[in-house]
Amino acid sequence: MLAGLAEIAEVGRDHRRGGYSRHLWQVADLELRSWFVERAERLGLQVETDRNGNLWAWWGQPGPDAVVTGSHLDSVPGGGAYDGPLGVISSLEAIGRLQASGFVPTRPCAVLMFAEEEGSRFGIACLGSRLLTGAIDADQARALTDRDGVTLAEAARKIGVDPAHLGVDLVALERIGLFIELHVEQGRGLIDLDQPVAVASSILAHGRWRLTVTGQGNHAGATTMIERRDPMVATAQAIVGVQAAALGRPGTRATIGRIEAIPGGTNVIASSVHAWLDARAETDEETRLLVADIAARAQQAAQQNGCSATLTEESWAGAVQFTPGLRERFAQALGQVPQLSTGAGHDAGVLAAHVPSAMLFVRNPTGISHAPEEFAEAADCVAGIDALELLLRDLL
Known part of the structure; x- marks a missing residue:
C-alpha cells in the first residue's frame, strides 16, 4: 500500500x-x-x-x-x-x-x-x-x-x-x-x-450554487465611496451572511471557497463578482431552507449596495x-x-x-x-x- x-x-x-x-x-x-x-x-x-x-x-x-x-x-x-x-x-x-x-x-x-x-x-x-x-x-x-x-x-x-x-x-x-x-x-x-x-x-444532502452579484464597474480613484455600486462589498457582506445562516441552523454547513471578480483589476471597481457556495445538511429540506436563508441575506446585502444578486444551482445530491x-x-x-x-x-x-x-x-x-x-x-x-x-x- x-x-x-x-x-x-x-x-x-x-x-x-x-x-x-x-x-x-x-x-x-x-x-x-x-x-x-x-x-x-x-x-x-x-x-x-x-x-x-x-x-x-x-x-x-x-x-x-x-x-x-x-x-x-x-x-x-x-x-x-x-x-x-x-x-x-x-x-x-x-x-x-x-x-x-x-x-x-x-x-x-x-x-x-x-x-x-x-x-x-x-x-x-x-x-x-x-x-x-x-x-x-x-x-x-x-x-x-x-x-x-x-x-x-x-x-x-x-x-x-x-x-x-x-x-x-x-x-x-x-x-x-x-x-x-x-x-x-x-x-x-x-x-x-x-x-x-x-x-x-x-x-x-449537499449541493453547489453560484452567487452572482452585479453592480457598476468604475475607476477606483475617480469614484468616491458614496457614489459606488460595488459588488465586491456586497459579496463580502453576503459571505458573512453565509456563516451566520449556517451557525443559526445547528448541524448545517455552508462554505464559500472560491470567488471571481470581473474584470479583476487592482485599480478597478468590479462590475460583477461570482462566488461559489457549498451547502450541506442532514436532510434535503434542511439544506434547501439553509440555501433560501443565504439567498435572502445575499439579496439584502446587494440591495444595500445598489447591486443585484442571483443564486444559481449548479449541482445537487440529496x-x-x-x-x-x-x-x-x-x-x-x-x-x-x-x-x-x-x-x-x-x-x-x-x-x-x-x-x-x-x-x-x-x-x-x-x-x-x-x-x-x-x-x-x-x-x-x-x-x-x-x-x-x-x-x-x-x-x-
Whole structure:
C-alpha cells in the first residue's frame, strides 16, 4: 500500500498551494490513469474505459452481478494524498492478497476508478458516476466548461473519449451487483471513537450554487465611496451572511471557497463578482431552507449596495442512506465496527440510488481533509485493507 502511494507521490504535486492538484484529463490525471492501468495489469486484471472515461479493472471476465470496489484519483486544488488514492490502492491490494492466497472468485470482480469525483475542473462533483447513472443530463455535461473555457466535450475528444457517447451507461451499470468504496475519513468520527475503521451509514444532502452579484464597474480613484455600486462589498457582506445562516441552523454547513471578480483589476471597481457556495445538511429540506436563508441575506446585502444578486444551482445530491441490511452485515462481519455518517459526497452515494452500495472509512488522525495535512497511519491503512479483503472474500 505504501509503495503504491510512493509511486504517485510526485504526480500533480502543487508547490504553490501545497498538496496535490490533479484534475480531470489534465497532465497529472492522465499520468495517474496510466499508473492505474499499469498497476492493475501487474495483477493480471483486464482494464477497459467506459463511455464516460471511468476505468474498470476486471478480475476474470466482465459480467453481471459483479462485486465492484474502487474510488477516484483526482483531487481538489491543493488536496491531500489520501482522498481517493487510498481507496484505489487498497482495492488493488485487497485483490492482490486474495490472488496470493489462491482464492478463486465465483462471481465477477472489478476495481472501478471514477473520473472527476471532486468536480475541480468542470464544477460538478462525482461527474463520472453521475454520467454513468444518468444523474446528470448528457447535453448539460457536454457543455460544462473549465476555467479556460474548454468544454467537457472538447476535453473528452482530446483524450480519445467520444463526447457523443457521454451519458447513462446501462450496460456498465447493470454489471454492478454491489459496490464498496473505501475512503479516508474526512472528519473526526474515528478519532473520537478511537477506532481505525468504520462503515458508512449516510451522506448529508449537499449541493453547489453560484452567487452572482452585479453592480457598476468604475475607476477606483475617480469614484468616491458614496457614489459606488460595488459588488465586491456586497459579496463580502453576503459571505458573512453565509456563516451566520449556517451557525443559526445547528448541524448545517455552508462554505464559500472560491470567488471571481470581473474584470479583476487592482485599480478597478468590479462590475460583477461570482462566488461559489457549498451547502450541506442532514436532510434535503434542511439544506434547501439553509440555501433560501443565504439567498435572502445575499439579496439584502446587494440591495444595500445598489447591486443585484442571483443564486444559481449548479449541482445537487440529496441525502443518502446506505442500504441498511448491507451496512449492518458489514459492520457485524468486521467485529461490530462503528457506523458513521459523513458530510462528504462520494461516488458510492451516487451509485446507492441504483445498486446496493457501501463504504468503509479509515481513520484520519488529523481530522483534516481537502488539505495537505490529510493523513492516515500505515497501521490504519492496513486495517482498512484487512477489512476490504475480508468483505470481498465473503462476497466473492
